[in-house]
Amino acid sequence: MSAVHYESWGRYPKHNPAGVIKLFWKDEIPRLDNIEGSVLPYGCGKSYGDSCQNSGGILLDTRGLNRLISFDEKEGVLKCEAGVTLSAILDFAVPRGWFLAVTPGTKHITIAGAIANDVHGKNHHRAGSFGCWVNCFELLRSNGERFLCSNEENPDLFRATIGGLGITGLITWVEIRLKPCPSAFFYYESIKFDNLDEFFLINADSDSEFEYTVSWVDTSATDGSLGRGIYMRGNHASPDKFKLPDLPKPKQIPMPIQAPFINSCSVNLFNLLYYHKQFERKISQVAHYDPFFYPLDAISNWNLAYGKNGFLQYQFVVPFGSERDSLKRMLRIIARSGMSSFLTVLKTMGDKPSPGMMSFPRPGVIMAIDFRMTGEPALKLLSTLDEIVVDVGGILYPAKDARMSARDFQLFYPQWREFSKFIDPKFSSSFWRRVIGN
Amino acid sequence: MKILIFGACSAIARETAICFAEEGAKLFLVDLKESRLEAVRQDILTRHKTQIEIYECDANDFANHPAMLDAAIGALGGLDAVLIAHGTYPDQQALQLDIEAIRREFSTNCISIISLATLFAGYFEKQKSGCIAAISSVAGDRGRQRNYVYGSAKGAVSLFMQGLRGRLLPSGVKVVTIKPGQVDTPMTADMPKGFLFASAKVVGKGIYDAMKMGKDVVYLPGYWRWIMLIIKLIPESIFKKLKF
Numbered sequence: 001m002s003a004v005h006y007e008s009w010g011r012y013p014k015h016n017p018a019g020v021i022k023l024f025w026k027d028e029i030p031r032l033d034n035i036e037g038s039v040l041p042y043g044c045g046k047s048y049g050d051s052c053q054n055s056g057g058i059l060l061d062t063r064g065l066n067r068l069i070s071f072d073e074k075e076g077v078l079k080c081e082a083g084v085t086l087s088a089i090l091d092f093a094v095p096r097g098w099f100l101a102v103t104p105g106t107k108h109i110t111i112a113g114a115i116a117n118d119v120h121g122k123n124h125h126r127a128g129s130f131g132c133w134v135n136c137f138e139l140l141r142s143n144g145e146r147f148l149c150s151n152e153e154n155p156d157l158f159r160a161t162i163g164g165l166g167i168t169g170l171i172t173w174v175e176i177r178l179k180p181c182p183s184a185f186f187y188y189e190s191i192k193f194d195n196l197d198e199f200f201l202i203n204a205d206s207d208s209e210f211e212y213t214v215s216w217v218d219t220s221a222t223d224g225s226l227g228r229g230i231y232m233r234g235n236h237a238s239p240d241k242f243k244l245p246d247l248p249k250p251k252q253i254p255m256p257i258q259a260p261f262i263n264s265c266s267v268n269l270f271n272l273l274y275y276h277k278q279f280e281r282k283i284s285q286v287a288h289y290d291p292f293f294y295p296l297d298a299i300s301n302w303n304l305a306y307g308k309n310g311f312l313q314y315q316f317v318v319p320f321g322s323e324r325d326s327l328k329r330m331l332r333i334i335a336r337s338g339m340s341s342f343l344t345v346l347k348t349m350g351d352k353p354s355p356g357m358m359s360f361p362r363p364g365v366i367m368a369i370d371f372r373m374t375g376e377p378a379l380k381l382l383s384t385l386d387e388i389v390v391d392v393g394g395i396l397y398p399a400k401d402a403r404m405s406a407r408d409f410q411l412f413y414p415q416w417r418e419f420s421k422f423i424d425p426k427f428s429s430s431f432w433r434r435v436i437g438n
Numbered sequence: 439m440k441i442l443i444f445g446a447c448s449a450i451a452r453e454t455a456i457c458f459a460e461e462g463a464k465l466f467l468v469d470l471k472e473s474r475l476e477a478v479r480q481d482i483l484t485r486h487k488t489q490i491e492i493y494e495c496d497a498n499d500f501a502n503h504p505a506m507l508d509a510a511i512g513a514l515g516g517l518d519a520v521l522i523a524h525g526t527y528p529d530q531q532a533l534q535l536d537i538e539a540i541r542r543e544f545s546t547n548c549i550s551i552i553s554l555a556t557l558f559a560g561y562f563e564k565q566k567s568g569c570i571a572a573i574s575s576v577a578g579d580r581g582r583q584r585n586y587v588y589g590s591a592k593g594a595v596s597l598f599m600q601g602l603r604g605r606l607l608p609s610g611v612k613v614v615t616i617k618p619g620q621v622d623t624p625m626t627a628d629m630p631k632g633f634l635f636a637s638a639k640v641v642g643k644g645i646y647d648a649m650k651m652g653k654d655v656v657y658l659p660g661y662w663r664w665i666m667l668i669i670k671l672i673p674e675s676i677f678k679k680l681k682f
């Protein structure tokens with residue numbers, strides 16, 4: 001047992017586990033009920049807050065469970081161990097003509113982590129969340145029982161585990177459906193919009209024509225420019241239609257040092273430059289999936305750029321109907337606070353339901369905002385934003401959260417009591433203890 | 439190609455095995471436990487269709503080594519190359535006062551490799567072709583106080599392979615010494631990962647390339663050749679004071 005490098009991605013709050021058990025072979029997992037204290041599976045640690053932390057308990061490091069088990073080339077059905085990363089799946093699948101049906105903004109996460117957080121991507125308006133593409137998985141409970149979970153077998157455990165934050169038991173292997181892709185490349189367009197209303201105009205045109213849509217928003221802008229940004233929309237590029245470039249060499253550079261490069265000055269400057277770097281109203285290009293989906297993965301640990309205190313991500317969905325008004329209110333509050341966000345992402349979500357009982361993705365408008373952790377001022381700002389989210393019936397995303405109140409969580413996820421019946425008695429997380437108030 | 443990999447369930451060896459499977463080589467995988475071998479076989483077969491046989495054998499079960507070799511030759515109809523990849527990374531602090539533990543480490547990380555290499559050498563020498571690769575370590579290039587038990591075991595492996603290379607030269611058998619630096623694998627799971635750490639995939643591919651080219655000694659990744667050159671040049675009077 002050891003405890004080196006088991007932080008969360010936001011590096012706040014800082015919790016230490018009492019120990020770590022590294023899992024390498026799915027048939028050699030120790031009996032978990034003999035362990036002292038609670039346990040929590042840990043993958044790549046890309047959850048931002050404390051949902052991947054277990055203060056004073058044990059983490060089960062699943063990254064050693066990294067083998068493929070089978071692949072049906074005709075149907076695109078892949079079975080693999082829980083710790084296989086999305087990156088490894090893409091390396092395997094793309095040359096064979098298959099792609100992940102749903103992928104979030106980083107590929108350095110485990111497949112079991114993608115299920116536990118029921119992640120979503122730029123195609124949520126079409127494909128739904130990751131959980132929509134899971135055929136089945138095996139769940140190992142602390143009493144040693146192994147359950148095959150799918151829509152047909154143990155459907156309650158299946159639904160509870162998708163979006164279940166890792167506390168319903170340990171996923172040992174997973175079977176998912178991939179989707180065919182014509183190449184490793186994407187055709188995409190970037191369109192500048194001057195304010196939030198323009199975003200909604202472009203968006204109305206885009207969702208039916210483009211499989212992938214997402215926008216970057218300049219949170220430093222105010223008044224008539226409030227909510228300006230760049231809209232990105234894309235589709236898989238087929239070699240019949242586009243001249244595709246050569247495959248790029250994979251490379252990843254590390255963040256050289258931990259230092260607060262990201263502060264309100266640099267963020268305002270970045271936002272200004274980023275918005276104006278694109279002169280034309282609209283540009284189109286063909287790009288490899290790496291820069292298209294995973295631009296931030298190019299720097300392996302960019303989170304260090306926030307310095308030793310880390311950062312907070314604030315991600316919410318507000319339901320359709322209230323979105324313009326509530327987003328404008330929030331953007332005004334953020335701009336006025338002077339705490340601009342470096343990477344603000346805006347997207348409309350679709351209505352394809354997830355099988356997950358506690359899943360976050362749902363119809364509405366989603367926004368993700370990063371703030372440097374400055375202590376009280378940052379926490380206070382987010383509490384102000386909470387009021388608006390609650391007011392319009394929105395919800396926050398547990399995978400990104402480090403600070404929502406127990407009251408708000410229980411309001412956002414009233415099904416938590418029903419979900420609690422499926423929690424493995426040996427499993428817990430710092431997040432869970434925080435939001436249920438013990 | 440017909441390849442035997444001893445210690446095939448190690449993270450590095452699996453990557454090398456995947457490279458060989460991709461070109462259609464037949465594989466004979468040997469490791470401690472059948473359930474692990476089965477998981478590795480499934481992983482490789484999912485990627486590339488080829489013949490993969492598995493065999494349970496403990497590196498320290500010296501008496502079983504000849505039967506293991508016979509089984510490989512029988513199953514694949516001969517052998518073209520072997521990779522000896524098993525190993526442990528002992529806790530130096532716990533070892534240095536425990537002579538029994540040191541003997542065990544030497545058995546696993548040195549004597550068993552020498553035993554296997556000797557066995558394979560006999561087979562390939564008669565065949566007048568083949569390739570024997572073994573994973574040694576940069577730790578075997580100089581005795582550092584932080585890991586000199588592991589280092590001296592690997593150092594002996596490197597010297598043994600060097601001598602064997604000369605002996606097998608007339609028979610056309612290649613002897614490849616692999617010296618990985620720090621690799622992110624289960625063996626190093628407890629170490630904090632600095633910028634010099636390489637992935638098992640990069641090192642596994644490097645081993646495949648070295649075996650295909652029949653190189654003598656390879657450092658993986660290549661920059662370790664220059665790091666170790668500098669470390670070897672440090673005068674002993676200074677080196678003995680270094681704590682790393």
